[in-house]
Amino acid sequence: VGHAPRVVLKRVLERASTAGYFVKSGVEAEYFVILPDGSAIADSADIQPKPCYDQQALMRRYDLISEICDYMRELDWGPYQNDHEDANGQFEMNWDYSDALQTADRHTFFKYMVKSIAENHGLRATFMPKPFPHLTGNGCHVHASVWNDGGENLFPHKDGELGLSDTAYHFIGGVLANAPALSAFTNPVVNSYKRINAPPTLSGATWSPNTITYGGNNRTHMIRIPDDQRIEIRLADGATNPYLVQAGYAAAGVDGIQNRIDPGKRLDTNMYTNKSMHDVPKLPENLLDSLRALGTNKILSDWFGPDFVGSYIKLKKEEWNSYTQHFTEWERTNALDV
Secondary structure, eight states, X not given: OTTOHHHHHHHHHHHHHHTTOEEEEEEEEEEEEEOXXXXXXXXXXXXXXXXXXXXXXXXXXXXXXXXXXXXXXXXXXXXXXXEEOSSTTEEEEEEOOEEHHHHHHHHHHHHHHHHHHHHHTTOEEEOOSOXXXXXXXXXXXXXXXXXXXXXXXXXXXXXXXGGBOHHHHHHHXXXXXXXXXXXXXXXXXXXXXXXXXXXXXXXXXXXXOOBSOEESSOTTSSEEOOSSSOEEEOOOBTTSOHHHHHHHHHHXXXXXXXXXXXXXXXXXXXXXXXXXXXXXOBOOSSHHHHHHHHXXXXXXXXXXXXXXXXXXXXXXXXXXXXXXXXXOHHHHHHHTTO
């Protein structure tokens, strides 16, 4: 099936490999453990105002977390870290990076596995981008690097800025240049834009981007450079399709390499607190804006195929139209007496 997301990713990766570029990646798939009816987080004792890395809250969910981790070990994924995340009731589990297709396959099964095991424990797991307005949303950060056919990582360079090569910076440039259109894939539901354009949360930060910028080891930007081996792209959320997010970053990044796209100046500032950054490009404010950006983007249309992109936009616009037809109490409250 030509429009199947996995087929699209394979097509993108085959084109990249033909040009001599092999994309490897890892994901950080965040999720909440909630009550079966979805009304609140499952752990009523998880009330710390800044709960990130809260060991007590993590241990109260040890039965669930350890079972998931044991299965990942059996599957030989190489799980190496289980964390309580920045929101109450939120967790993240990390496993070894691999080629982008295998990472997408594992990501797909991970979501199914987490939900299934949570149900077996009488709970519910959600990857919804922003299930609770006062808490940090669910991101799906992707760590990416590009290798040659000899098994050499092309990102490190001992004389490069922050230890990165021109190839790495051109990859960054490609992702940044296509970010508005990529958002249609990385942030694919209406609720996605409650995460990337959110005000500060209970913990004090959203840890999600709202600008199309990059920095060093700085989590307030869309792209972070944690070391000289990889970059972290922080745009995607838990609703993203595991195959399309990998395809989007690979296509945009490799196009950036091939066309030597300059990522611009690195910004070493906190994008949440620096109020003077008025001229930096912003991410789309809603799903419709991202779909419009995708509709005019020639790069992703070329890599994904115009038929796929056209069908995707049509499907998602139907979703947007369904949303706009929903009458809300907010409208009534704010417009009844105009």
